[in-house]
Amino acid sequence: MNATDIQSRLTDKTRPVFAIGVASELVGVSVHTLRMYETAGLIIPQRTKSKHRLYSQADIERLQCIRVMIEDRGFNLAGIKGLMSMAPCWEIKGCSEADQAHCDAFKSSFEPCWVVKTKATACQDEICNECPVYRDVTTCHNMKSYLQEHWKNA
């Protein structure tokens, strides 16, 4: 591993480094609450081989956004999930019409794509944690601008 590799590993916000206890302290909620957000479909931490959760810096920021939505804007978990479901994933991933036709995320606006079971081929083997659809949906920022950008570029 050369110096550039080391630098990139140190600055990679998506690298899973924090155990749930550390993440809990960084975000200011209990470990159980973090597990709850996962069950609700708001966040997908990586897992070690033995199923222990690992959170990245990006995950921490995502969780902080979730807290803002709850505390400052009065959303409940269903509402945050609903807002996240607005991302036009099929445009971002460039799904064909055939792909769209049998993808639950395209057909309904009730669940984010990283939660649905039946997916387009483009997402079959996707690790959602690393997918731009999942990564860029940070509902505490200006979501309308986000949607605009992604529709315009589509």
Next chain:
Amino acid sequence: MNATDIQSRLTDKTRPVFAIGVASELVGVSVHTLRMYETAGLIIPQRTKSKHRLYSQADIERLQCIRVMIEDRGFNLAGIKGLMSMAPCWEIKGCSEADQAHCDAFKSSFEPCWVVKTKATACQDEICNECPVYRDVTTCHNMKSYLQEHWKNA
């Protein structure tokens, strides 16, 4: 008034015809709950000269959608309002860049345009109840498709 006019009045879903008590029975919630939804910024019934609320058939359907979001999808009022705020009103209304620059609805994604104070000139004298942005945002339907249509046509 000729036959065509009569027909159009009878079938106009936006004509305000139901007092709050009737609306309350049609939707299946108390009159107070209807007033609460109004305070939350989810619906804007017309008013008589003496400030009595009047609901149209379209209003009833809007309210039924709100109930679906609450009962079936678990949203709270803040979440429904947040979802409604996703409509790209400036695209639908064709606002100029100057208009966008001093319109709160363009700048933030926290409130629907029909709730914000500082509006674009295109909306200064708008009766929001009759505006397509307000009318078409029925969050219980496929909101993603709605956004797609409106972005594509923009």
Next chain:
DNA sequence: ACAAATCTATATTTCAAAATCTAGCTTTGC
């Protein structure tokens, strides 16, 4: 080796949003 941390699953508690109620006044419609 073993204490601390994490895992899943379930039960219980908390608390604020949502709904209901109250009061005093105005409007509506028979």
Next chain:
DNA sequence: GCAAAGCTAGATTTTGAAATATAGATTTGT
């Protein structure tokens, strides 16, 4: 004219989502 319905404003009650706690097994790291 007057009873019924609507208005605003504010207090109170309810209720279920969110958070906390518990239990027993597994993994981690010193």
